[in-house]
Amino acid sequence: MQKILIIDDDRDMCLLLKRFLTRHGYEVLESYTGKKSLELLEEVEPDLIMCDFRLEDMEGNVLLGKIKDRYPYMPVIIITGYSDIKIAVEVMKMGAYDYITKPLFPDEILITIKKALASEPAAHEPRHVVAPVEKDSTAATAATATAAPAVNKEPRPQVLHSGDYIFGDSAVFRTILQQIDLVAPTNYTVIIYGESGSGKEAIAQEIHKRSKRKNKPFVAIDCGALSKELAGSELFGHEKGSFTGALNQKIGSFELANGGTIFLDEVANLGYDIQVSLLRVVQERKMRRIGGTKDTELDVRIIVASNEKLWDAARKGKFREDLFHRFNEFSIDVPPLRQRPDDIMLFATHFLDQTNIELGKNIRRLSPEVEQIFRSYVWYGNLRELKNVIKRATLLSDGEQIEATSLPFEISHFNKLQFEKSPEPAPSVVAMPAPVREEAPEPARTLSETTLKGASIDAEYEMILKALKKVNFNKSKAAKLLNIDRKTLYNKMKQYQEFNNQ
Numbered sequence: 001m002q003k004i005l006i007i008d009d010d011r012d013m014c015l016l017l018k019r020f021l022t023r024h025g026y027e028v029l030e031s032y033t034g035k036k037s038l039e040l041l042e043e044v045e046p047d048l049i050m051c052d053f054r055l056e057d058m059e060g061n062v063l064l065g066k067i068k069d070r071y072p073y074m075p076v077i078i079i080t081g082y083s084d085i086k087i088a089v090e091v092m093k094m095g096a097y098d099y100i101t102k103p104l105f106p107d108e109i110l111i112t113i114k115k116a117l118a119s120e121p122a123a124h125e126p127r128h129v130v131a132p133v134e135k136d137s138t139a140a141t142a143a144t145a146t147a148a149p150a151v152n153k154e155p156r157p158q159v160l161h162s163g164d165y166i167f168g169d170s171a172v173f174r175t176i177l178q179q180i181d182l183v184a185p186t187n188y189t190v191i192i193y194g195e196s197g198s199g200k201e202a203i204a205q206e207i208h209k210r211s212k213r214k215n216k217p218f219v220a221i222d223c224g225a226l227s228k229e230l231a232g233s234e235l236f237g238h239e240k241g242s243f244t245g246a247l248n249q250k251i252g253s254f255e256l257a258n259g260g261t262i263f264l265d266e267v268a269n270l271g272y273d274i275q276v277s278l279l280r281v282v283q284e285r286k287m288r289r290i291g292g293t294k295d296t297e298l299d300v301r302i303i304v305a306s307n308e309k310l311w312d313a314a315r316k317g318k319f320r321e322d323l324f325h326r327f328n329e330f331s332i333d334v335p336p337l338r339q340r341p342d343d344i345m346l347f348a349t350h351f352l353d354q355t356n357i358e359l360g361k362n363i364r365r366l367s368p369e370v371e372q373i374f375r376s377y378v379w380y381g382n383l384r385e386l387k388n389v390i391k392r393a394t395l396l397s398d399g400e401q402i403e404a405t406s407l408p409f410e411i412s413h414f415n416k417l418q419f420e421k422s423p424e425p426a427p428s429v430v431a432m433p434a435p436v437r438e439e440a441p442e443p444a445r446t447l448s449e450t451t452l453k454g455a456s457i458d459a460e461y462e463m464i465l466k467a468l469k470k471v472n473f474n475k476s477k478a479a480k481l482l483n484i485d486r487k488t489l490y491n492k493m494k495q496y497q498e499f500n501n502q
């Protein structure tokens with residue numbers, strides 16, 4: 001049974017948490033002061049600590065510091081009385097796994113605990129497992145959480161993982177793994193190339209976790225989402241009053257990441273001016289807040305990601321060539337999921353295990369039909385799309401396995417859509433080679449053509465298909481084209497599916 005130590009000077013809160021967590025299968029210890037907690041930790045080593053930020057005898061950050069000094073790998077979740085971003089940043093920088101704010105919500109508590117227990121390796125274990133493991137080891141993540149559903153004993157794809165991160169089984173993924181291992185201990189700047197959702201950020205985190213900086217912050221920034229005006233302040237911070245709207249001082253991402261790693265996603269989207277400032281930071285390893293007067297020394301490892309080759313962006317004049325050369329110390333290419341079909345079921349099973357834990361369910365497998373659909377679908381959204389599809393399907397499923405009826409329409413009918421699809425590729429994948437796959441047989445049409453209802457659903461279905469194809473399966477656009485709202489489109493698709501399954 002996994003042990004959780006609750007540290008809170010509010011005895012009622014301790015009691016409530018204790019009852020709740022005991023009901024969910026954890027052994028719970030409690031302590032009302034910082035001093036007592038440290039003494040207790042000499043005797044017992046819990047699997048996780050939940051600690052209130054304000055204790056009577058000690059500030060939460062002081063206690064967190066002491067705990068992290070002695071037990072660096074122990075996951076600590078900080079409970080704060082109010083949502084204070086400064087506290088959050090501070091405790092995360094100090095190595096807290098996460099923080100939750102009062103009032104506490106049972107689901108949030110459980111999910112955070114399960115994630116923390118699943119992702120933190122014990123101090124005495126190697127940080128990742130790369131040797132082949134037992135067949136039902138997919139449930140290893142689940143097994144770390146006491147409240148997790150029963151382990152599936154049936155043969156499933158082998159899953160190699162370190163916490164939430166799993167290693168694909170394809171040759172290409174093995175190469176990526178070797179590259180991660182090779183570059184992680186260095187201070188090299190890394191460029192990760194890959195389509196959206198292919199796992200670039202997950203790779204950056206894995207590099208961080210396997211580096212000397214693992215107990216320092218990992219800060220991820222989506223440069224594509226930064227406006228031109230605010231990018232500088234997001235990255236480098238600003239002083240109060242340094243421009244209209246700068247009502248308070250702001251610490252930028254680089255400063256937050258000091259000592260650790262910064263991950264700049266979609267870096268080619270940064271404006272040219274910011275690229276100039278970035279070059280200075282990369283060259284001089286120091287930065288100045290906007291409106292500030294003094295420089296801050298920086299010791300930050302930089303990992304960047306891009307959909308487009310930075311060299312191409314540089315040639316087009318979109319990206320500074322000197323910055324590209326600074327970044328280009330090491331690069332990793334992540335191929336889209338459709339080019340590594342061997343990984344699809346492995347990740348699908350992993351995401352199913354994760355979702356089972358999150359939802360407290362015990363769906364054991366994907367039906368053979370779903371497996372066949374998954375293998376032939378193109379996964380434009382890569383791992384993110386696969387994860388979302390599994391999450392949705394797990395939520396919708398009641399039985400032992402996920403059936404095709406729980407998949408989104410455009411996926412369960414993908415073969416048919418493909419069959420009827422015009423030859424032009426989707427715009428988002430223009431540059432990608434066509435997916436290598438066996439020609440899948442067209443699913444048999446079971447829709448009744450002899451009833452009036454069947455005929456009318458049939459006609460609607462044809463129109464919906466046409467519209468979907470025209471807009472590359474974007475449902476909002478298809479709904480617009482058909483002059484109906486999105487919800488009606490969903491209902492029509494569902495209706496067709498239900499009718500077809502009768």
Ligand SMILES: Nc1ncnc2c1ncn2[C@@H]1O[C@H](COP(=O)(O)OP(=O)(O)OP(=O)(O)O)[C@@H](O)[C@H]1O
Nearest residue numbers: 164165166195196197198199200201202265383384
């Ligand atoms: N190796 C992996 N093991 C487990 N989960 C993964 C792995 N790689 C990616 N994921 C999951 O897939 C989803 C997408 O991954 P990620 O955010 O890393 O993609 P990305 O390429 O950075 O996407 P974007 O470019 O759109 O930001 C995330 O939910 C992530 O947790």
